[in-house]
Structure formats: C-alpha cells, structure tokens
Amino acid sequence: MSGASATAGNMPRPKAKVGSMERQQRIALWVSYIMLSIFVVIFLIPPFYMIITSLKTSVEISAQAGNPWIVKDPTLANYWELLTNAAFRRYFINSVWVTMLTVTISMTIAILAAFSLSRMGFKGSQVLSTGVFLTYLVPPSLLFIPLFQIMGWLGLINSTWALVVLFPTLAVPFCTWIMIGYFSSIPRELDEAALIDGASYPQILLRIFIPVALPGIIAATIFAFTVSWGAFLYPLAYLYSADQATLTVGIVRELIKGDVFAWGLIMAACAMAAAPPIIIYTFLMDYYIAGLTAGATKG
C-alpha cells in the first residue's frame, strides 16, 4: 500500500482521467487517516492521563511544577500499594464474584428463555419476547428507590447479594434479545435433522444450539460482564460499608477521602479496574460487535 502510493507519482499515467481518480481516492484516504488520528488522540486523553497520573508520586502531583502530561519519575509504587491494600483487594474480589455469579445466572436465564421463545413457543410467547424488550426501557435509575425498600425487606441492604439479585435484571433482557436473534438464525432444518437423528429438546439445545450459537453466547456473556463490572448506581445505593463495596464504588467513595486527594493512587486503581474489560475486549471485540449489530442491521 505505502509502496504503491510512493511510486505512483513517478509512473507515467496511461490516462489522465484514471490518474485523477486514483489521486482523489488517495487524498480521501489520507484525510480519513488524519481525522481518525485526531479523534483517537481526543478519545484517548482520559485513559492516557489516567496512566500518566498513576505513575506519579503524590509529591510530584502536588508540586504542580511543569507539564502535567508527562511523568518525571515514573513509579509503580501506587500499584504496589493497592496490591498490598486489603480493602482494595476486597473490592476486587467482590467485583469478581458478583460478576461471575451475574454472568452465570443471566446467561442461564437468557439461553433457556431464548431457546423456548425462538423454537418451542407457547401461548403468549410473542407477548413475552416483546415484553422482555420493553423492560429495557425501565432503567435502573427509575427503580432504585422501590428496590431499596424491597432489598430492605429481603435483608440484603449492605450485602453484595443484593447485586447478585439485581444485576441480572440489567443484563438479562438484552442477553435474551441477542440469543433470540442468534437462535432464530439457525435454520429450522437443523433441529428437524436432529429430531430425526433422535435428539430430545435438551439434547438439541446442548449439542446443537449452544455450540452453533457460540458467537452469540460470547457476545451476550461480554455484555453481562460489562454491565456487572461497571455498574455504579446499585452498589452506591445499597452498599454502605467498605468491606461490601465493589470496585467502582470502592474507588469513587472510599479512595477519595476528604481533601487529601491521593490521585496517583486513585488513577492506579482506575487503571487496574479498567484492565479486565479492556483485556476481554481486545480479544473478543469482534464477537461483541457482531452480536450488538446483528439484530439492528437486519431490520
């Protein structure tokens, strides 16, 4: 590509028209690259600054001397301090197990329901699949107050179990929607062939549908993970003691103490908390995007 563009200028052009078209395309390409680069720089300012700050000592931050965008004495002390901090480890562990349970519960509910809705059907299944979707329109910020009361009855206030109960409500509707889309795209002949081959419905689900719709399952799983890992409102509203906090709330509420802003530490915590989703997306982004856009482009 780069070789072609470098030599194109020297080559005799067979026809003026062709050459100008090529040049136009090349200009359009370069303009696109330049503009994309500008966007990328703007988009990456916060994560960049997050990392830069996390490598600074409190002294360097408070000194306010010189360019804040660069580090003079990079140090991993902030990371080390967090790793040896029992409270931070606690937040991490809380986030991990709440997320693992949320993903498991959400995916189980979503896969079973999607299989039923896309293939088996019963009276009112059409209404249910529409209803599932509508629940997406009742956001958590509309429900957190009545749910506060309900969690109170269940004795789950200030317990991470409240999140295990509530997070699936955020993940399940969309996961079900994704799975219905993927299951519906499996040709009906495939289950008919399996039926004739002697498979029962559970066998069709486990041995045909789940393996065939694996990309969809990955997409839905990532969604459930993202929702659970990044959720802020519910843990903020229902968990008040530090030992029950998840990462988001732990960092925002517990690490920011009064006026003493340990920003190096806070940014290091943010970077560490943002690492799992970034790693997951690095490898599985394509699945997620496919799952996200599959339904939308169909209609």
Added chain:
Amino acid sequence: MADGSTMVVGAPSAASTRPTGSMKMLARRRSMAALALCAPLILLIVCLKVYPTFYAVYLAMLDRRMNNFVGLDNFAFMLSRPSFQLVIFQSVFFAVTAVILKAFFGFVLAHLMHNIRGRNERVWRGLLLVPWVIPLALSTLTWWWLFDPSYSAFNWTLNALGIEDIAFLGSTWSARFSVIAVNVWYGAPFFMIMYLAALKSVPDQLYEAAAIDGANAWQKLVFITLPMMRNIILITVLYSLIVTFADFDIVRILTNGGPQDSTHLFATYAFTVGIQSGNIPRGAAVSLFMFPILATLAFFVLRDVMKRNKELS
C-alpha cells in the same frame, strides 16, 4: 443390496423398541416445557421490574414518614419547586444535546472508518472503542481529575497557549457542557459501531448504480446512504435517548448536581432526595417523572420491535 445388508447385520434398530408417546400429548408437554424454560425470565421481570415499577407509584403517593396516603401531593410539590423545574430542563437539554452530538460524531467516525475499510480497521476500531470499554464511573473520575479546579491538566495546556483558566465544573453553563462532553466521549463509539455496521450493509452496487446515474458524493449520501440507514439511525437515537435520560454515573461523580443544582438529572436528583436525604416517597416521585418521557420513546421503539418480530416469525 450386498453392501447395504452387511450394515444391518446384528444391529436391530434401537429406535423401534422405544416407547412411543402421543404426538398431541407431546405437543402439549412441549408447550408446558417451553413455558417452564421461560419461568426464570418471567419471574425476574415480574418481581424485579414490573412489581417495583408499580410499587414506585405507590411509594410516591405516601408522606415522608410513609404512613399516610397523600395522593399526587409529592408530584405537585416537586413541580412547584424551581430547583426541580431546573432538573426537568437540564435533563431534557442534557439528553437531547448529548444524543445529537453523539449521533453526529458517530456518523462522521463511521464514515471515516468506512473510507479506510480493510486497512488495519480492527486496530483503529479498537482504539476508538476505548472510551466505551472503560467502566463509566472510572473514566468519569479521570475526567473529574482532568477538570480539577487547581490541578487541571486542561487548564495548564490552555495557560501554555496563553489562554485563561476555565472553571470547567465551577459555573453553570461550563459545568453543563462538561457533563455533556463526557457523555458524548463515552457514547459516540457506540453510535460509530452501529452506523458502521449499517454502512457496511448497504450493497456497493447501489453506489455503483448511482455513480453511473451521475450522482456526486453528496447526492450519494443524501439519496442512498441516509435512506438506507434510516432505520438504524432511528433505533440507535431512540435507545440512546432513553439511556441518556436515565444517566446517573457522570453527573453524580463529576458535579453531584452542582453548581447550585444546575446539572442535576432526574436520576441524580432522585438519589439525593430519596437515598441521601431519606425522603423515599419524594425520591420515587422524582424518578417517576421520567416515565412519561420514556413511555413516549418506548412507544416508538415498540413499533419497531413489533415490525422486527413480524419479520422473524
């Protein structure tokens, strides 16, 4: 026959010895099983979505001590308060401005990505998706640090360019735009993804046909790209409106409603009133004000969903 018969020997089909059930009974049992598979989903929705919605309506009609029924008093009281009128204005302003900007930047980005298709597209896309991947609460915290009144890295840069400090979160309008900026930064990648998928689904032949018919780039955009993307633009905007209206994290962390309650959204205001000040009924009332707006949007979305369901079945 020779080849076929060797296969049969000694292997009477296992199937013929199986017990056989009535197909009708099977069909009924199947629909029961189908319902059973959906039971967890139904339970989840009814208990944790539908019931709380109605319970919120009930809660909103109680007095502060939650002993007496006061009808619509809480709603009337909220509406009469200037600070709440400001919340309504700010919520609408925030959602509409942010969604328009997100849609615009998403559209531009999608086109740029489409222009360079195939060439390291995955890397570019990955870089542009970073805002959307970092948990919002954490990236907002970073923005806060970038906006910090005394340590702001933005202001240092402005000073270096000879421009005076901006109190990003200190005055009403700059705080409002800061909040919107963070939301746009977070949400534009999502629009880009959706629009890029839509762009890719437009068959190249349409553009070729238009080029032969003599259309220029602008005409191709107006007469082919936009009409073909109409559906997806509509859906994405509707969804984003809903989610942006209900936004909590950004305002809560960045300004907590300040300065002087000028950046509060329904969600953050309800949190302040309901959870922090402990006035549960008023908090419920505040969040319920979102409902008519969401219901209107829901109506349009539902229409689209019904259409899709029809296509699927």
Added chain:
Amino acid sequence: MANVSIRKVVKAYEGDVQAVKGIDLEIVDHEFVVLVGPSGCGKSTTLRMIAGLEEITAGEIWIGGDVVNDVPPRDRDIAMVFQNYALYPHMSVFDNMAFGLKLRKFPKEEIKRRVDEAAKMLDIQMLLDRKPKALSGGQRQRVAMGRAVVRNPKVFLFDEPLSNLDAKLRVQMRTEIKKLHQLVPTTTVYVTHDQIEAMTLADRVVVMNHGVIEQVGAPQELYHNPATRFVAGFIGSPAMNFLPCQLVDDGGLKVQLADGTKMAVPPQRVDRYGPFKGKKMTLGIRPEHMTETHDSEKPGVQRMNAKVDVVEPMGMETLVHHFVDGVAVCSRIDPNVHTGPGEILPLAVDMNNMHLIEDASNRVV
C-alpha cells in the same frame, strides 16, 4: 426396510387452509417413489408428515405395519435429507454422520464401522475430519446422504435435495442417488418440483397439485398416458401444447383447430373419441410430435403450416415457436432445417401421440 402406506391423509392449517386434501398412497418395500408438483402442491407437507415433523390432521400413515401418527420422528426409524443439507456446522463430517448413532447409544466400534462403510460408499472417506463449511455443495449433499445411510433406517426421505446445486452437479448427484438406491434399496420417498428429476429417479412418480394426487404411475406411463390436463402439461419439457379444438365428422373424424386447420384422428382412436363430437375439447400435442415434414410420412401424421415467430437452436434440436389462432405453440425440429422469423414452416403432426382433453373435467379421454 418397510412399506409406507398413506391413507386418507389430510393436513389442515389454521383458518381451514388444506395443504393436503385426503390422499391415498401405497409405497411398497424397496420402492423409490417421487412426489412431484409445483410449489404449494402439498408434496413437502406430505413428506414432513411421513417424517413426523408435521402433525397429521386426519387419516393414517403406516410405516412397516405400524400406525405412526402419534410416533415422534426419532422413533419412526426414518432418515431425511434436506434441501439445504442441514449439516451440523460445528461438527466434523464424521460426527455429523455419527450423531444419530451416538444418540442411540451404539457402541463406538459399531459407529466407526458404519460411518466408514457409508463414507466409502459415497466416496467421502477423505473428508471425514472436515467441517461442513470446508465442503463444496456436492460434498455436503453426499454427507447429508451419508448421515441418512449410516442409520440404516426403514425409510429414506429426500426433500428437494438437489435444488441448491448448480445444473451440472445436479445431474451428477441425480445419478449418485440412483446408484445409492441400487446399492442400498431402502424404501425411498423423494420430493422435487423438477419433473426431469422425478422421471429419471422414480420407480413410480406421484404427481400432486393443490393438495391432491393427480396421477400415480411409472415415468413412461405418465409421459404417454397422462390422466389429466395438469399431468399432461407438467410432465415433459418443453411442455405439451394445448390447442382448443372441436371434433368434426368430415368424411372421417377430424380435429378442427380454432384457425380452421383440420387433422384426421387416427383410425384406432375413432371409437374412443366418437362420443365427444361437438363438445369443447383441447388437443394436447407434445413439441416432439410436431416436427419438420418428410417426403414419406407414416400413417396418422397430419400436416399444418406454422408462421415462425421465434427460433431457438438447442444444438441437438431446434425449438420453433409459433401461434395457432393466438395460442403459443412450440415444436421441435431437426437442427438442419433452416427457417427464420416470419417464414412459413410446414409441420408434420404425429396424431398417434395426440391427447384429447375434455374441457369440462380437465381429464384426458
């Protein structure tokens, strides 16, 4: 292996739409029966009822001496090959073929033996480790057939298995299927909309239309003695010409066409057609029985003149399209005869192969 018996079978959908309107069909052991008809004629529905994929509204289906109306597909001991192959995309060819046997808990060695044997028969041994995605259309079709063969079922069901293949491959696979049936003569029910496929494959062809059976018979019988106007028009390509006509007695029984052309009915058919004198009838004559004229014609051949409209050279023959009183007619002539649009071409019509259709009943008399 078994016979299949379909007795007064009806399939009705909601809203009283009857896809299959009470059909009877006896299929004997080892027979290869093809259901053929235009789309929506009920042939696929019939096949799916035999498979157990559709409920039977009324009537009975017997397989091997048992009523199977209430037997789920997996217990019917049948195997089916689908139009789009329906191979499990995540399984290798071997696993695809072995799936049914695994579900039925066959011992491992037995599964391997059977799959290997079927693979050898279908010439797909070297593909056993591949995924369906890595196969060509024809190879997928073979695997789908292999999946049916390994089960060694009582009945094979084929649902338009060749429709997704390109023309050349279709002809090739048609031969393969026929060969397979000679090798493993399992009772077979085969659905297609392609009458050539039906003719070439079948022991007996069942022509269906609008949910009823129009005619059942050996391929040659359907060709020479169609029972109804529909069968006459459906079997044979290019299709039979239908010309409105009247029978007149003009010094012998003659067919008079709308444009006045009169052609004598062969003597051996005079008695058969006599009663229909004066009624509105349709003359059915295949293009291959309207050819160029020769000096010495055999008895029963009549002449007519055609004003040529379009000429289509096919290589081994030439199709000539013309009109008789506004009705389009096609004839097949020797490619060596030269003619062109607008020219007058004398044609020899072999009345020995004529069909006479009564308009009132649409039956061939």
